[in-house]
Amino acid sequence: MAWYRRPALVPWAWAAALCLLYATVAVRRHLLMRTTGYDLGIFEQAVRAYADLRAPVVPLRGEGFNLLGDHFHPLLAALAPLYRLFPSPLTLLVAQSALLALGAVPLVRWAVRAVGPRGAHAVAVGYGLSWGIASAAAFDFHEVALAVPLLAFSLEALGRQRWRAAVAWATPLLLVKEDLGLTLAAVGVYVAVKARASRRDRNLGLAAVAAGLLGSYLEIKVLLPALDPTGGYAHGGQLAAAHGSLLGALAHAPLDLLRPETKATTLILAFAPSALLALRSPLALIALPTLGWRMASANGFHWGTAFHYSAVLMPVVIAGLLDVLGRETDRRSVRAALATVLAVTVVLLPSFPLAQLAQRATWHTTPHLEAARALLARIPDGATVAASNRLAPQLTSRCTVVLFPTFPVGGRLYEYRREDLPPPTAEWILHDPEAPEAWPYRRGHWPYPLAQQQAELKAARQTYGYEVVAVRDGITLLHRTPTGPRAS
Known part of the structure; x- marks a missing residue:
């Protein structure tokens, strides 16, 4: 029997193919010197320090600058053994490619159950070629790559109502970046609301909410200022800058979600890989923390579709799609939805970085x-x-x-x-x-x-x-x- 008809092999085969695709784009960018010190060089210096059993002091950021004072991402140290074996920026780029591709495994596995092996291929394409993943795969290395598979496995567990597994997968997000504690809290809210039959599981959800909120608070208010050379949180002013204070930023948040128009475009495109069907699923609420801080930020780079910022949204969007399709009884509607997902993916593909593979300049040395x-x-x-x-x-x-x-x-x-x-x-x-x-x-x-x-x-x-x-x-x-x- 061919691999594409074996449900157990389909997720891993897609992950391997996507890893090869992402790594090809990333490695070519580096060979063409399109990668930069800000940010690939910064992260390599940090991982190189971890590999030498030193604190992640990064000369590119300044003399004696500890990168844990910029963003809280100690889970980066997990890449140190691999870097020790292969000390190269390509190691980080390939590792990122593998991590992003690994996010496909639980989602495609869920798709096999929800829409069948054939439909799972459409879901794999929708996730693997989604613009959020493509933008991250073709933009240096970032710690968010570690969050993508963790969140994807957590979402699959939520879809199967395996509440403890969902929380267990989401908890390490606290060690990936300081804002992802809010995503852990969102997972906890989902568990607490959905686990109506079990008081134990509801308490587990509430504990995840508390851990996520408290973890992000301590990282932003205590750990990051203690490690930052200036004694503060380097990115804290971005929420307050637009309106003079954090309270003012929160008060204007509803209007700021839609202005300037770049934000509205991003909000629509965020759910486009699911043909907007993910909006019908309560799982879509798990995207709110990431969308919220980005739209409320005074940093215009956070509003658009470039860079790595949308990578963690793609597993949520595809999980929402699967949640909706798994409850759909009309198979024709399911097929129509998957066809729409494929059409949207194809239409968006030329506008985002994976299209670089079709450009002559990508394969030309000057x-x-x-x-x-x-x-x-x-x-x-x-x-x-x-x-x-x-x-x-x-x-x-x-x-x-x-x-x-x-x-x-x-x-x-x-x-x-x-x-x-x-x-x-x-x-x-x-x-x-x-x-x-x-x-x-x-x-x-x-x-x-x-x-x-x-x-x-x-x-x-x-x-x-x-x-x-x-x-x-x-x-x-x-x-x-x-x-x-x-x-x-």
Whole structure:
């Protein structure tokens, strides 16, 4: 019997195929130098530190910067043994691909029961090619990849009314990111409401609510400020910034959900992979914490469909779809719904990153890339390097890397003043003036306009004693010996 007719093999076969698909996109992006120090390089430095049994101090974020003070994600340490065996940024990218693909297993397994083996293939396509998963798979590495399979297995358990398993799968979300305690609380609410026949299970749900809310509160109010260099929660001001206070932000939340129009578009697209049918399921409520903080944020990057922010929504949406279809008695309606899911997936696919595989540029190596690789090869292992954002993750596995130009003193990145920038201290500087291709945010030159980057490059030569080693296709490699001139 063919694998696609064996219900037990279907979920794992789809997970393997999706992993290969995601890894192909991610690895090609890295080979084309479309990955960046912010964020792949940052996470590699953190995992590399864990692999060396050190605290996740990340030079790209600043001297002595503990990444646990930015977001609370100690579960990243689970990747350290794998990185120890294969110390490369590709390890993180492939691991992320596998984690995102693993989320398909419980959902497709549920689909086999709810709509049959044939219908399960449609569900696998709907999840695997959904825009939220695609955006995460093709955008560096992020801790949210760890949350996707945990939430997917928890949702399957909810669908089977296995309340303790659902809570057990959702509880580690507290160790993935500080806001995911709210998602654990949402799972707890669902259990408490649905488990009417068992007082024990209702109490379990209430305990999950308390653990989720208390866990997020302690992480945001105690742990993150204790680890952050400034003594606060770095992202706490984003909810209050739009209206001057957290209370004002909450008061305006109903209107802010729909303005600007980017938010309304995202809310619709979030449920589009289910042909909007997930909105008929109470499981859709588990998406509210993630949607809520994103729409209430003053950070415009949180409102749209790019990046990794929507990855945790996709298992919820597909689970809601399965919940609805599993209760549908009219098989023709089920087939029509699955056909609509496939149609929506196909229509959205060209607008999101998996379509890069069909683009000629994805498989083409340019002279600029060859020049960059030649200069990267001239930097010895173990060196300290200040590198442009797109070149940083090419070095983080074998060098100590900081950003060039570096952050201003006090972290006022976008308030550039020459006197705010500390002098470069790295042995090497590698600067690429070309803006990254197909980079969905911070378009153009980052972290400073090109003219200011060139000014810093000039200062490195004329003021701080760096010498030009080579220039190829506009990329400049500088070096300073330990006995070279230093700024007074």
